[in-house]
Amino acid sequence: MSVVKEFTKGFWEQLPPFRLVLGLCPTLAVTTAAENGMGMGLATTFVLVFSNLIVSILRKIIPGKVRIASYIVVIASFVVIVELLMQAYFYPLYKILGIFIPLIVVNCIILGRAEAFASKNPIIHSLADGLGIGLGFTISLTVLGGIREILGNGTIFGASVMWETYEPLSFIVKAPGAFVCLGLLLGLMNIISRKRPAH
Amino acid sequence: MGDYLLLIVSAILVSNIILARYLGNCPFLGVSQKMDTAVGMGMAVIFVVTLAGMITWVVQYAILNPLGLEYLRTIAFILVIASLVQLVEMFLQKSIPGLYRALGIFLPLITTNCAVLGIAIINIQEEFDFMQTVVFSFASAVGFTLAMVLLASLRERFPTARIPSPFAGMPIAMITVGLLALAFLGFSGLVD
Numbered sequence: 192m193s194v195v196k197e198f199t200k201g202f203w204e205q206l207p208p209f210r211l212v213l214g215l216c217p218t219l220a221v222t223t224a225a226e227n228g229m230g231m232g233l234a235t236t237f238v239l240v241f242s243n244l245i246v247s248i249l250r251k252i253i254p255g256k257v258r259i260a261s262y263i264v265v266i267a268s269f270v271v272i273v274e275l276l277m278q279a280y281f282y283p284l285y286k287i288l289g290i291f292i293p294l295i296v297v298n299c300i301i302l303g304r305a306e307a308f309a310s311k312n313p314i315i316h317s318l319a320d321g322l323g324i325g326l327g328f329t330i331s332l333t334v335l336g337g338i339r340e341i342l343g344n345g346t347i348f349g350a351s352v353m354w355e356t357y358e359p360l361s362f363i364v365k366a367p368g369a370f371v372c373l374g375l376l377l378g379l380m381n382i383i384s385r386k387r388p389a390h
Numbered sequence: 391m392g393d394y395l396l397l398i399v400s401a402i403l404v405s406n407i408i409l410a411r412y413l414g415n416c417p418f419l420g421v422s423q424k425m426d427t428a429v430g431m432g433m434a435v436i437f438v439v440t441l442a443g444m445i446t447w448v449v450q451y452a453i454l455n456p457l458g459l460e461y462l463r464t465i466a467f468i469l470v471i472a473s474l475v476q477l478v479e480m481f482l483q484k485s486i487p488g489l490y491r492a493l494g495i496f497l498p499l500i501t502t503n504c505a506v507l508g509i510a511i512i513n514i515q516e517e518f519d520f521m522q523t524v525v526f527s528f529a530s531a532v533g534f535t536l537a538m539v540l541l542a543s544l545r546e547r548f549p550t551a552r553i554p555s556p557f558a559g560m561p562i563a564m565i566t567v568g569l570l571a572l573a574f575l576g577f578s579g580l581v582d
Contacts, residue, residue, distance in 0.1 A: 213416065214416075215415040215416055215419070216412050216413055216414070216415045216416070216504050216508075219412045219415065220411075220412035260469075260472060263468055263469070263472060264465065264469070267464055267465040267468050267469075268465065270464055271461060271462065271464055271465060274461075274464065275461065290508060290511055290512065290515070293463070293464040293507070293511055294413075294504050294507060294508055294511075296464055296468050296507065297468070297501075297502050297503070297504040297507050298504075299416055299502055302502065362572075365575065366409060366410050366412065366571045366575070367409075367568045367569070367571035367572035367575060368568070369412070369568070370564050370565065370567040370568030370571055371564070371565050371568035371569075373564050374557075374560075374561045374562065374563070374564030374565035374567075374568060375561070375565070377560055377561040377564060378554075378556045378557040378561035378562075379556075381556035381557070381561065382556045385556065
């Protein structure tokens, strides 16, 4: 497997959270607007890339029995760094994402990549994997956030896009809308991937 | 007493941990296919969340705050939860084998259940005192179990329903949860 392949698989084959149904809580919670989804995606990407890097460097040193605990400590350290950085430089976004920033620790995508990929592969490949999956996650969250923002609020990235008399469907930006939108998108992805021949 | 009742109603119905706060979705969708696994997971969550809520509260106010280490909260809490789950597992295996057999496979899954860490953090953010922490943690976990049992009873009927094939499995489960959440939205306004 080439480095490029490791990078690009995150954009369709293993696109989280649609193909890899993991990390649902942040997906549902923060995608009320495109900007929030993007912020959450980028924060997760940061943690994912660095945790993959460290886990890959230490993969021959960490004993098998305590590996999960070690991964969690590595991930938690980077989450604290992200938390402090966002508090310092992106305070409004930090306020909106709130509890879901510390909860990046328990995002199964990150632990999943550490266990399934970074603990078995060389450093460069692990970096490519982390960046690919992370950016795929960011794109998914931005798209889902964009759809919900357009339908539920009539705007995209804060700019008005719908006609003047458009009555926003406030249901979409509330909790039930999150589940329904994600369910419909998952079904749509299934239809598209059936039409595409498998390689 | 009235305050606690209000806290319980709001944690179970109004801001249900899954349907309104979006926490704990992975196990919620993962093990809600059958009623008995849903109940087992729910019981394990009630047990661990209540214990974790109490212990993390003590860690925050007895260790982190006096030492000025508030920024380490995330690391400290996840380590406490991970070791707590391990301890509970060992304790149950030795002392209450019956309960261990019932909860067994669900316990390791709980470490990555974001509801546990989420509730622990909410307890601190809302500045609850110790009693409120206990009540809120317990009630939130009961809310989790309620939502899970409701979804499991709905999902058990899927095999007899005609679902369009691209929507079979996860997509239709998501949409069902959405409708469930819509029903729970009716409780908002009950407590403000």
